[in-house]
Amino acid sequence: MASSSGAADRAEDNGRLIAGRYRLLDRIGRGGMGVVWRATDTLLARQVAVKELRLDASLSEEEAAQLRERTLREARTIAQIGHPHVIVVHDVVVQDEQPFIVIELIEGGSLADRIAAHGPLGPAEAARLCRDLLGALRAAHEQGVLHRDLKPGNVLLETGTGRVVLTDFGIAQVAGSTTLTEYGSFVGSPEYTAPERMSGGAAGPESDLWSLGVLLCAAVSGESPFRRDSLGGILHAVLMEEVRPPVEAGPLLPLVRGLLDRDPLRRIDAAEAERLLRAYARTGVMPAVRPDARVRRWFSPTRVDDGPERVRGPGGRHDAGTPRHPSGKLVAAATAAAVAAAGISAAALLMRKGDDPGKDGPSPSVSTVAPSATPGPSTGGPTEPLPVPAGYRMVDDPAGFSLAVPDNYRRKLLASRIFYMSPGDVIRLGVREQKPVRGGPAAEQRRAHAEGPDGNPGYRDGKVTETVYHGRPAARWEFTWDGSSPAEGARHTVDLCWEEGGRMYDLWVSAPVGRLREAERQFAMALDTFVAGKTR
Incomplete structure (x- = not known):
């Protein structure tokens, strides 16, 4: 979303050379924390996108330094994901104490653009997109990265190939009508945010899967089922109101309901979601969710934000106390998710006596x-x-x-x-x-x-x-x-x-x-x- 300073930005920065290599051409996006430029990699003679982090002048020197380091650390982590449906990070550079993240340039609009121009997707197309995004999320989660802002505006559709690309892993949030991206506060788009995060609980992979369920509803109907006229209305809908998937999601209802379970301990995991999507692609009919399907809590996410879902180290203890539902009752599911997110990412006891192998045992x-x-x-x-x-x-x-x-x-x-x-x-x-x-x-x-x-x-x-x-x-x-x-x-x-x-x-x-x-x-x-x- 452009601001009144856009013309000044272009006049001052067009043609600027970053790190002696990346020449900025024109601004193609702007968010609460930065600007996205089309640029030329003069060394390799290719077009790229460059995300420039622009810090709020009200931040203290310490806060600005922490945000710069957090941004660079997350960018380096994402660069290791290496998945065809995750945006490719080419480079991370710093010039004049400002971080710049160089990523691949995707020629094509976002899923939000596609819906606005041509209307919602059909169930089969939406299921294919969902399966691609599941693969991207699983690859990110294996690297300790939570997306935290999965929404149609952050899903790119490459022109000509139909490739689905997940972008904006908190590096430079793209502002939407209900996006909050202030440093030290909530990060994400409330319409697409899991209730355990809304209530102040810790987030894990299951929170991204909730967002995927909301995005799937938006893909087939044109809007999130939690869209309301005010931020307060959105919060109430996510936390309190009955979850009502759109009628267009009928063929995909088992998946949608499995992902949009408010209790993160009952929400289905990526493996179960993929099973449902594979069956749907093969038969045209989506089977029921397994009665015992649960999120597999082996993953311990690496936290990079300092907002209300901050945790202390791999233990995953929530700093802000026990979250409560707006009604005053304890949100047991959010509390359990906060404990479970500490989970099982690194494995096991080598025993007090070491782990030296012994003789071969009976053949299994x-x-x-x-x-x-x-x-x-x-x-x-x-x-x-x-x-x-x-x-x-x-x-x-x-x-x-x-x-x-x-x-x-x-x-x-x-x-x-x-x-x-x-x-x-x-x-x-x-x-x-x-x-x-x-x-x-x-x-x-x-x-x-x-x-x-x-x-x-x-x-x-x-x-x-x-x-x-x-x-x-x-x-x-x-x-x-x-x-x-x-x-x-x-x-x-x-x-x-x-x-x-x-x-x-x-x-x-x-x-x-x-x-x-x-x-x-x-x-x-x-x-x-x-x-x-x-x-x-």
């Missing part, structure tokens, strides 16, 4: 398709298994549990600890089952943390965080250590401990610090597919 029963058995009530496991992606296989372990592991991992047994290890035993997934202890998972993990230096050379940065796993109280312990030998080098271990079916389980991963991201993905898959006490 292996299948390339998830087992179809339905767990009994005591296990609480899924009634329909998640699809296992290429490169993984389901194993029915002789100890009675099942989970998905990478194809090339092999089983080893050491005392009561079962391992699935990568070639060379570099990355180690472990499982232990035992009787519950007094005080539950949190007490067990705190004891492990206290004894950590005894069996883990160079034990450091240890911490225990209470969380939830599939609705059950759980505790996560993580630490860095020097490895079993000098040749191994520094390693990081993360463990999740929970009680289920009258037993206590630990599921953990240990990996070199340089391969932790890879290990976390494998750990997440193990957690998502783990079934305890499986009957063979």
Whole structure:
């Protein structure tokens, strides 16, 4: 949205050379925190877009420095996503203490432009767009990035190819009629913002999925179901009123209702949403949501904003106190989401005695398709298994549990600890089952943390965080250590401990610090597919 200073901007800045390489041509967008320019990369002779962060003059020097650093840090993180439906960040530069983010130039308008010019999308086209955006969100979430402002204006449609591109990850918010982007306050578009964020709770991937559900409604009907004449009306609609999907969303209703569940603990996750969309693309009919589908809380988002959803470190503790519903009643779901967002992003307990592999144990029963058995009530496991992606296989372990592991991992047994290890035993997934202890998972993990230096050379940065796993109280312990030998080098271990079916389980991963991201993905898959006490 242009301002009265637009002409001055163009006269002063057109032709300006940034970092000796990027020549600004014309302004193509403006938001509350910056300006977007069409530019030429003079080194590679290509057209790019350049986002310039322009700081409010009222900010203190310290606040301005923090915002610059936050912007650059987030831009560098997004540059690592590397997904075809996420905007490509080419470069991050600073000139005259002002950050500039250089991104690919998408020739084509936004989804908002498309709806304004040609009307809403049909269900099939909207479903395809939704599936592309799901892939983009999952890739971002794996890098610790929450979008926080998913709306039609931030979805670009490339002319000629139809490519869907998700942009504006908080780098330079594009102002809309109800967008709030002030530093240190709420960030996002209220019509598209999840209720747990509205009520001051912590946000995780599930909050972006709510926004995706609202965007899907807008794509098929032309507007958000929460659009009202005032900001107060929008807040009331998001937090209080009955959620009424538009009639145009009828063919996609199971997905829409699954994404727009106000309780983030009941909201479906990306895997379930993708399952529904795949079925719809294949058959033209969307199946019902699985009764037990829940958000898989393995992800611990990296927080980059200092607004009301700020948290302290990986523990995810909310600084602003317990959020309350406008009626005065506690918003239990938002509180649970704040705890759960601390979650399970880094994996497991390497045990007090280290994680040296032992001898090969009994060979497990292996299948390339998830087992179809339905767990009994005591296990609480899924009634329909998640699809296992290429490169993984389901194993029915002789100890009675099942989970998905990478194809090339092999089983080893050491005392009561079962391992699935990568070639060379570099990355180690472990499982232990035992009787519950007094005080539950949190007490067990705190004891492990206290004894950590005894069996883990160079034990450091240890911490225990209470969380939830599939609705059950759980505790996560993580630490860095020097490895079993000098040749191994520094390693990081993360463990999740929970009680289920009258037993206590630990599921953990240990990996070199340089391969932790890879290990976390494998750990997440193990957690998502783990079934305890499986009957063979």
